[in-house]
């Protein structure tokens with residue numbers, strides 16, 4: 483997926499200005515606490531501009547974020563608040579291949595990072611990264627596009643327009659569903675109008691998103707030495723056909739319980 487998010491990274495925080503990162507971080511904290519990680523070191527896969535990481539640091543966790551987009555990492559580094567310097571760091575790395583030589587109490591991947599891994603190979607590689615960086619008993623929390631919800635209410639064209647003191651940004655999202663590959667190509671056209679100069683320019687990116695079904699996720703987690711502990715609707719209870727967004731908390735299997743077929747865990 484390299485290249486995705488380079489063009490419109492600068493407008494990402496504006497486009498998601500109203501997203502409740504603080505509330506989402508409290509929800510993730512709730513999942514972590516429920517599964518025995520009330521504090522500790524967290525590895526965030528696909529940390530973007532670092533807004534969940536910041537909120538989790540405010541809740542007491544230390545977060546090390548990795549992201550393939552140098553533009554996103556640079557934004558995240560620049561917005562680390564002074565009082566959280568000791569608890570936050572961000573670096574460029576791919577979630578499929580990063581091996582940091584360190585183990586964490588939890589690994590998280592939020593706001594569709596798993597669905598950006600659109601092939602079996604990419605998703606298995608991301609799960610292997612998560613599994614290999616978790617301490618035994620550690621927890622992996624990630625959200626994803628939930629297949630039954632996506633197919634029940636397929637994606638449609640959406641327009642999002644936001645403005646700040648510098649610019650007005652209008653983003654058109656045009657999806658194409660490929661049901662035999664379980665993916666949706668979302669073509670974004672982003673129009674940026676700068677107030678100071680009245681200049682308008684246009685950016686385009688296509689993001690390939692995979693929607694997932696629980697049995698395949700369970701199989702891939704198992705191969706990475708993890709097991710589903712919780713599968714629910716993001717922020718609100720039970721998964722069902724009306725929901726696009728699922729979340730899973732998976733636990734790292736202890737070696738003795740892992741059985742002969744496990745691979746990928748350190």
Ligand SMILES: C[S@@+](CC[C@H](N)C(=O)[O-])C[C@H]1O[C@@H](n2cnc3c(N)ncnc32)[C@H](O)[C@@H]1O
Pocket residue numbers: 483486487527528529530531532533534548549550551554575576577578591592593594595598599
């Ligand atoms: C929708 S953004 C979410 C960012 C952040 N987690 C948030 O909640 O705002 C998806 C992020 O995943 C990153 N990403 C996708 N695939 C990746 C990969 N293979 N390796 C590292 N980062 C990846 C993108 O660069 C982007 O920053």
